[in-house]
Amino acid sequence: MRIALQELLRQPGRFVPVGVALTLLVVLLVVLGGFLDGLELNQTGAYRAHDNRLLVFADDADLQLQRSRITGDTAQDVEAVAGVGTVGWLSQAASTASPASTAAEPGEDAQIQDVIVFGYDQSTDTIPAPPGDRGAVVDAVLADLIGIQSGDTVVLGPSAEEVTVSQIVGDLTQGAPTVWLSTADWRAVIGASDPTALPREQTTQALVVTPADGNTSGLAERIDTQVEGVSAATPEQVIGALDVVQSQSSTFRGIIGVTFAVTLLVVALFFALITLERVGLYSVLKAIGARTSDLLLGISIQAVVISVVALLVGIAASLAFVAVLPADLPVRLLPSRLGLIAVGTVVTALIGSLFTLRRILSIDPAEAIG
């Protein structure tokens, strides 16, 4: 073990090539992981903002908000289910948003942004209560993109409906940045700008259910059973039902898996070459009493050290790389993903180094004397 570490310290140049290759693979893994998380988070912000609540959809909507329509009568039926605290309406429509200052200057379209406008009734841990009176809650991504702050006026849609920003909240991106209005304001704004996107009168796309005791366990089943034509689910279940998110996630997970396989092959290849170089040395070591396990331990330690160094450099390089990417690319680096990649890389490198086992086992100590 000491010899292995000494070699790393005294001849670092020997390990630079594999270190560089591993570093690049770490960058690739981190960027892929960034895309995986970015794509998922960018399309689910509004659902994640309803943690500890249930979302209720029409049962033929497959938990898809845009497909679902629920009438006011059904909402009352849901409210009557035991364990239901409060019920709010939730609807969405695509639109555009820009600061009022640029709305009057058609040439300056750089600050016009595609948005999803939500109409809602209930506050959550993330979203404050609906402001009403044409007040809007705006997510931080939109605020950054078009340069607005609380108190500013924003115009929505082609008919330039004015709303006033009452509060800016965290990232609630749902395919596009989001604007949150009270249900009444939402109907007024969308009705004026794109009436084709409005559900019928006294109809909403989905319901948000807050449990009376804060516990959603069993409540979804009770709602499904007692109210005809609806399907209740937690935000996690709704996200899980999004085909786009699921197919993107499974694709990127597969790609990350293949990248780990490449990492395994690269490490195995490098240590196969290194071992070949050291056959004479290993013969001597075996001749003076070293066991195969000692030699393998040395190689494994070198693999772990190289992979840790590659991880540190690779993650730093990835952070720098992602920082210079265009802001609209869906890349998010999460500590949990970085942790998974780190563990995966070290384990992969360790397994790759063990590919030399057969070669080391076949070394005969007698070779040391020629």
Added chain:
Amino acid sequence: MASRPVYPESKVDDTTSRRKLLQVFIALKEIRRSLGRFTLLTGAVGLLVLLLLFFQAVAGTLTLGITGAVESSAADVLVYDERARLNPQASILPVQTVEQVATVDGVAAAAPISISVFTATTAEEDVDVTVFGGDPTGPSVPKELSAGRLPQAEGEAIFSGSSLDSTFELSDQITVGTDELTVVGVADDAAFNVAPTFYVPFDTYARLVQERAGSPIDVPLSLVGVAVSEGADAQQVAARITDRIDGVQAVDRATAVAEVPGAGQITQSFGILYLLLFVVVTIVTGVFFLILTVQKADALVLLRAVGASRFDVVRPVLLQVVIIVGLGAVGGALVASGLLRAAQDTFGAQLSLSTTVTTVLAILLLGLVASLGAIRRVLKVDPVQATTKAGI
């Protein structure tokens, strides 16, 4: 007793040819003797090529699924609400814009285009579909049909599918609300938003929208499609429309395709991944051959000392690069093709021959570039070193 290599001397008289054969022989013999190492490299290159081709196939399919409707449109120019930033789904225009556009010089025909997503019921399942409402005889529909005819009556539709989604055949029917749409024509690669796309007459579209809204609302347009007069330049006509009509932005079709939301993001995202993969292939190949060269430095010194020229020792390295990287690239391409074929329902993507050939050649070229470090090392081998202890 060790077997002695048999050189094909008897069949080859020419010295140059014999040397070439010998170089090939050395390169192949080394690969055969170190099959494990070379197999690992071939596997690594193969997997990286698999990823590259997979990305390219999926990116191509996704991009076409997003932009197909605009790319294959019969319209030379598309007119948007100026606040929509060339996003068809954010664009809303009053119906009278069609008449205004039709009066602009260079416009041969103007037709309405309205776009919305509906949930349709098919024999098997509910599916979200994009419906384009317009004038089937004007620049509202795809330029070419691969089967069937244009809609002539209400309830008739042209279908175009993204290969990622459900497909419909001629005479298939879907139900939207209480209305039935019957497929009378099929267009290739004219889908929008990666969803099954139906082109219907504007009246049919308006009825679908009004039924969903539950009231006879005025149905606005999303875009106006424009066919330009013969000999007119689409960009100039677009600029003229933008100048003459308040509140609109007109662009030629190529610009409209480039600006479809999501398409640029996909191109950029996958471009980054291509770049990283190409760099990784280059580095891995370069590192491997460099280490290999360093390890056989003594043998190379000896070869040079007994009369081998620099080229004699370089050529086997180049041959090995071509063989190993080539095999990896071709193997990766075959596996990628097989996987995409097997997962057709999931990814809807196929490899195009041109993409595959270009990628394999690019990888091969990069492999050769990557081997420059090893070749430099080989060229630096000095035969005089054979006379020193350190040399051999």
